[in-house]
Amino acid sequence: xxxxxxxxxxxxxxxxxxxxxxxxxxxxxxxxxxxxxxxxxxxxxxxxxxxxxxxxxxxxxxxxxxxxxxxxxxxxxxxxxxxxxxxxxxxxxxxxxxxxxxxxxxxxxxxxxxxxxxxxxxxxxxxxxxxxxxxxxxxxxxxxxxxxxxxxxxxxxxxxxxxxxxxxxxxxxxxxxxxxxxxxxxxxxxxxxxxxxxxxxxxxxxxxxxxxxxxxxxxxxxxxxxxxxxxxxxxxxxxxxxxxxxxxxxxxxxxxxxxxxxxxxxxxxxxxxxxxxxxxxxxxxxxxxxxxxxxxxxxxxxxxxxxxxxxxxxxxxxxxxxxxxx
Ligand code: SF4
Numbered sequence: 001x002x003x004x005x006x007x008x009x010x011x012x013x014x015x016x017x018x019x020x021x022x023x024x025x026x027x028x029x030x031x032x033x034x035x036x037x038x039x040x041x042x043x044x045x046x047x048x049x050x051x052x053x054x055x056x057x058x059x060x061x062x063x064x065x066x067x068x069x070x071x072x073x074x075x076x077x078x079x080x081x082x083x084x085x086x087x088x089x090x091x092x093x094x095x096x097x098x099x100x101x102x103x104x105x106x107x108x109x110x111x112x113x114x115x116x117x118x119x120x121x122x123x124x125x126x127x128x129x130x131x132x133x134x135x136x137x138x139x140x141x142x143x144x145x146x147x148x149x150x151x152x153x154x155x156x157x158x159x160x161x162x163x164x165x166x167x168x169x170x171x172x173x174x175x176x177x178x179x180x181x182x183x184x185x186x187x188x189x190x191x192x193x194x195x196x197x198x199x200x201x202x203x204x205x206x207x208x209x210x211x212x213x214x215x216x217x218x219x220x221x222x223x224x225x226x227x228x229x230x231x232x233x234x235x236x237x238x239x240x241x242x243x244x245x246x247x248x249x250x251x252x253x254x255x256x257x258x259x260x261x262x263x264x265x266x267x268x269x270x271x272x273x274x275x276x277x278x279x280x281x282x283x284x285x286x287x288x289x290x291x292x293x294x295x296x297x298x299x300x301x302x303x304x305x306x307x308x309x310x311x312x313x314x315x316x317x318x319x320x321x322x323x324x325x326x
Pocket of ligand 1: 250251252287288289290291293294295296297300305316317318319
């Protein structure tokens, strides 16, 4: 695991529900290197958020059943007792959620809820020290008038401000890994650009490794170094970001790229990937994309393609070679 801060090995997540068994994530293998910005991209329901929540063990079990390994150094996070996991969650590995209004506690002031993170993870800090640390972090994420914000409740803040508070809170304990799940989805375009700049700056200044989850390939292109594309609970392609945009190998990735506004020559309509993502209760056999793929053949319908490739660019598709996977 040279240079890797996190290594996901053969992760499978099944939900046992009253409707039956739902295969949310299937055989995910992924590495996050020190200081790297990794993008997880795919349509809704592709397994991105379930994968990221598995890392910090936020999925209630039951109904979720997780198998495989998630290595943080020598520690397999999936094997840790729940209490032990508390030492890592919010401290060494932190997460920014999609909707800050839901994630922040409406009954606590900014100072109270940010201070709680420090009280939980850094025992022995006095009230004045906690306040100073919180203020310092608010300044770092460019919150205007931070002293005033300390006394405010989430409903008194704008969407962009709340997202900055979430980011500040997630960085209080200087995590090694920051997971950002659609951090800009609920924000307007100008605030979105500022939040992405901020995440980029924090990665550069602190060396924090980042996992950015989004369905927006424009955000991926601007922000990350390496991309994993998910479809129907599995990774179907992974590559350095420039390589993925220059030469996508999986028909699903190619379809996603051709559907980005501005990606087509003048006058040409944006491409649409026909059909929809299969239900997690009824995954098709073989390649899960075969019902939507213009290149599907008998083999695609019968056998699931393995991940193969080289030089950091890997794909799960029968149209491509069979070299060893990463
Ligand atoms: Fe299409 Fe077959 Fe490749 Fe799946 S394996 S993406 S169906 S060509």
